[in-house]
Amino acid sequence: MTDRPRRFVIAVTGASGALYAARTMAALLERGCRLDVVVSEYGRRLLVEELGPEARAERLHDYLVERYGTSVGSGSITLHSNRDLGSTLASGGNRCEAMVIVPCSMKTLAGVAHGLSQTLIERAADVMLKERRRLIVVPRETPMSLPDLRNMVACAEAGAMVLPAMPAFYQKPETLEDLGAFIAGKILGALGIEHALFPPWGET
Ligand SMILES: Cc1cc2nc3c(=O)[nH]c(=O)nc-3n(C[C@H](O)[C@H](O)[C@H](O)COP(=O)(O)O)c2cc1C
Numbered sequence: 796m797t798d799r800p801r802r803f804v805i806a807v808t809g810a811s812g813a814l815y816a817a818r819t820m821a822a823l824l825e826r827g828c829r830l831d832v833v834v835s836e837y838g839r840r841l842l843v844e845e846l847g848p849e850a851r852a853e854r855l856h857d858y859l860v861e862r863y864g865t866s867v868g869s870g871s872i873t874l875h876s877n878r879d880l881g882s883t884l885a886s887g888g889n890r891c892e893a894m895v896i897v898p899c900s901m902k903t904l905a906g907v908a909h910g911l912s913q914t915l916i917e918r919a920a921d922v923m924l925k926e927r928r929r930l931i932v933v934p935r936e937t938p939m940s941l942p943d944l945r946n947m948v949a950c951a952e953a954g955a956m957v958l959p960a961m962p963a964f965y966q967k968p969e970t971l972e973d974l975g976a977f978i979a980g981k982i983l984g985a986l987g988i989e990h991a992l993f994p995p996w997g998e999t
Pocket residue numbers: 807808809810811835836837838840841844899900901902903904935936
C-alpha cells in the first residue's frame with residue numbers, strides 16, 4: 796500500500812517576504828506533499844511585486860517548477876479563494892495536518908489572534924487551533940506595535956507557533972535564495988520534516 800501524501804494548508808498574506816512562501820512551498824512539493832493554498836488579496840499583490848507577474852497565484856505551481864526544478868512537480872497545489880468560507884478548509888473535517896501562514900501580515904495575525912474567521916485564511920487557522928493541529932504563523936513587520944506584540948502572544952497562547960521571518964547569518968548566506976531557504980528550513984523543521992535547506996549549526 797502506498798503512503799498518502801502529507802497535506803498542508805499554506806496561506807500567503809500581504810506582508811513582505813513572498814520568497815519565504817515560494818521556498819517553503821517548493822520544499823514541500825519536492826517531498827510530494829499536497830498543498831491547499833490560499834492567497835489573500837494583498838498576498839497576490841506581494842507575489843507579483845516581489846517575484847514577478849509569472850508568480851501570480853493561478854500559476855504558482857508552474858512558477859515554482861520553473862524556479863526550483865522538476866522535482867517540485869512531485870507534489871500538487873489546490874488553490875482556494877480567500878472569500879470561500881464554504882471551502883473544505885473551513886471545516887474541521889479537512890485532512891490537512893497543519894497550516895503555515897507565510898508571510899503573515901499584522902492584519903491577518905490580528906484576525907487569527909481574535910478568532911475572527913472572516914476570511915478563509917482566518918477560518919482555516921481557527922480550525923487548526925480548535926482541532927489542536929499545528930498552526931505556524933510567520934509574521935513580518937518592523938518595528939512592531941504593542942497590539943502586534945499582544946497578538947503574537949495571543950496566537951502563542953492559543954497554541955500556534957510564532958516563527959518570525961528573521962533569517963540568521965551564522966550559516967553565511969550569500970544570496971537572497973539562502974535567506975529564503977533558512978526560513979523555509981525553519982518551517983519544515985517545525986512541521987517535523989527533515990531537510991538540508993541550511994547546514995545545521997556547527998556544520999557550516
Ligand atoms: C508592498 C506592500 C508591502 C507590505 N508589507 C507588509 C509587511 O511586511 N507586514 C505587514 O504586516 N503588512 C504589510 N503590508 C500591509 C498589508 O498588506 C495590509 O495590512 C493588508 O491589509 C494585509 O491584508 P491580508 O492580511 O489580508 O493580506 C504591505 C502592503 C504592501 C502593499
